[in-house]
Amino acid sequence: MTSAKKSSSNPIWDYFKPLSCDLAKCVACEKLIKKRGGGVSALTAHLESAHPDKESLEYAERATKAREEEARRVKADINREVGNTEEAAKGVDPVVHQAQNGLR
Numbered sequence: 001m002t003s004a005k006k007s008s009s010n011p012i013w014d015y016f017k018p019l020s021c022d023l024a025k026c027v028a029c030e031k032l033i034k035k036r037g038g039g040v041s042a043l044t045a046h047l048e049s050a051h052p053d054k055e056s057l058e059y060a061e062r063a064t065k066a067r068e069e070e071a072r073r074v075k076a077d078i079n080r081e082v083g084n085t086e087e088a089a090k091g092v093d094p095v096v097h098q099a100q101n102g103l104r
């Protein structure tokens with residue numbers, strides 16, 4: 001029973017980002033939801049009313065993960081560019097050629 005207070009273990013946090021002790025952001029629609037007394041009932045209510053279909057929630061979850069992965073990839077690209085500029089240029093070239101071919 002007491003474990004219900006642990007917000008990190010609650011699956012609801014797959015769909016919300018905690019901003020402060022009484023404010024959370026919905027990852028699906030980026031709406032700010034005010035919690036009352038630290039409970040998640042307002043979050044659950046938002047999920048049920050705004051996102052009744054699980055598909056959109058799963059999509060939001062995937063989108064969030066994709067965004068995080070992209071951020072990681074961009075970081076890796078920057079590291080690669082800093083470490084090896086030649087290889088970074090090689091990686092850019094085919095894209096430029098493709099774009100030029102597409103224009104012809």
Ligand SMILES: [Zn+2]
Nearest residue numbers: 026028029050
């Ligand atoms: Zn939402």
